[in-house]
Amino acid sequence: MQLIPYSTLPLVIIVHALFLQGVWLFLGRRARDRYLSDIMHFRVSSSFMSRYYDWRVTRFVNALIEGIVFLVILLGSIILLSVSLSDFATFVDATLYVLFVMFLSFLSSMQMAWRVKEINERESRIVSGIGISTDKVGLAREMVENLMIQGSMGDGRVWFALYRLAQRPNQVGWAIRDVLIEKGREMREMQQYSMDEREPAVSDKGPGIES
Incomplete structure (x- = not known):
């Protein structure tokens, strides 16, 4: 049973993807602020959000894992939402829009992971310089x-x-x-x-x- 017409489904998919992306970025910023507050006061990570951000920026691989998990959640939620509001055939017809939002989310994930890689490289250079x-x-x-x-x-x-x-x-x-x-x-x-x-x-x- 279709609750929405096919012409509306692409818009629903895009809005849903933007919403999840916004939530992800919001949580990331909150975690970053908590973590910055801890390290700038030379404290051990004091909350789950702070520990999560510490885990993310510790290694490039961790940031990649986070990005992959987000993409899996995004794709799964899009499929469930599309099938529940329409049907699987309509979702298949809207595959192009799904690929579009997944590609944009992939770029965002890779951008964040690359920032972590740059931070890790700077840490390595600082440690090498001061260590010797x-x-x-x-x-x-x-x-x-x-x-x-x-x-x-x-x-x-x-x-x-x-x-x-x-x-x-x-x-x-x-x-x-x-x-x-x-x-x-x-x-x-x-x-x-x-x-x-x-x-x-x-x-x-x-x-x-x-x-």
């Missing part, structure tokens, strides 16, 4: 200071990699963590000093002279 250095703290400080000088133009993926590496219980992690804590303290002191400078000075006019 005799002055690990000095090299970590140089990296952080260069990023601070660049300001908003600095590579956010390098910042992310540094904070992730600061969680590691080894010499590289300890060196990066010490520098990040030190620079964070300096930034807070500078901000406090700037706020104090902006406060209007209260002049002491002394006692008034009454006639």
